[in-house]
Amino acid sequence: MELRQLRSFVAVVEEGSFVRAAQRLFLSPPAVTAHVKALEREVGARLLERSPLELTDSGRRLMTCARTLLEAERSALQVADAPADDEVLRVGVMGHGSAELTPATIATFVRAKPGVTVRLVPLSFQEHISALVERRVDVAFVRPAPVDDRIVSDVMTTESRILVTSRRSELAAAASVSLEEVLDLRYVDIPVDSPREFADFMYFGRERNGDPVRRSEDVTFTPHDVLLSAALARGVGSSVQSFRRFYSWPGVAFVPIRDAPVEQTVLASRASDRRTVVAAFRSIATTLASTVSTVDGRFCGPRA
Structure with a gap:
């Protein structure tokens, strides 16, 4: 799925005509038609009824995301001046980051700012x-x-x-569990110098009312460490719903915690960093974030 195809699709809908869309984009009508047909093949559904010209249900869903992606591209170009050829943006990613938004934001930024070198830092x-x-x-x-x-x-x-636990656990087969059921489990340990807010996230610190956490002997630094400890039934972990879409590990179960407070993933940056390259990246990220489901963090846009 390419941005030029999305531009043609949006133009046809907004102009109500393949011919007028072609004139607006300075393309030939066959080229615009080919773009729309390519989109339909990729999504596997008809996007437009041709006579009369109107959106299908699939077309309406794609239209929302298409406009958001095109707006993200425009925002990046408006926010940032042309950077030096050797400008670098270092993007840190903890675990799977912000689900599908992580690669989508990076890919959109790379297209909008080809002169910037993006370096990924786990x-x-x-x-x-x-x-x-x-x-x-x-x-x-x-x-x-x-x-x-x-x-x-x-x-x-x-x-x-969600709770991350061994498939051998009594809770593994449950459709969901309560906070009361998980607070007293033995959790994987995290390094002593981990920030307090991350510890509160992992162990539901705000819900414990000061009660201590039971910790396993395994000190974990990454999600993979948590998965290994859980698979061995040595300790449990916790995460957000999208985690289960990105990780599969033999012997590990992911169980929804039905009454746990929701949690947010964020794009963080230094408050003092006023560079246009950072502003452009934030602008793209926040624009794309408007297409995310509030239920499980699922991105509705096209693949990055």
Whole structure:
């Protein structure tokens, strides 16, 4: 799915005519028709009824996302001046970041700002805040939102919570569990210098009323460490709903926690960083975030 195809599709809908859309885009009518047909083949559904010209249900859904993606591209071009050829943007990603929004934002930015080199930096649980403060990254997809005056956060997804546990656990087969059932489980440990807000996220600190966490002997730095410990039934972990779409591990079960407060993933950046390249990336990310389901953080746009 290409932006030029989306431009043709949107133009046809807005102009109400393939011919007028072609004139608006300075293309031939056959080229516009070919773009729309290519989109229909990719999504596997008819997007437009031709006589009379009107959107199908699939077309209406794609139209919303298409306009958002095109607006994201326009925003990036308006916000940022042309950067130097050697400008670099370092993007930190903790785990799977903000679900499908992470690759979608990066891909849209790369298309809009081809002169900027994007470097991806995987982040551990310890680097929830430190990577930004120590200037090792410029922006970072993390969860939850850092609590630090030096950092600003743009909300990407708002998601329900899940328990990460062994398939041998008594809770593994449940359709859902309650907070009361999970608070006293033995959780994977995290490094002592991990930020307090990340510990509260992992262990439901705000809901414990000061009760201590039972911790396993496994100290974990990344989601893969959590999955391994859970598979061995040595400790459990917690995450957001989209986590289960990105990770599959033998012997691990993901169980919804029905009464846990929802949690957010964010794009974090330094409050003092006023560079146009960072502003452009944030603009694209927040525009794309408007297409995310509030239920499970699922991105409705085309593939990155």
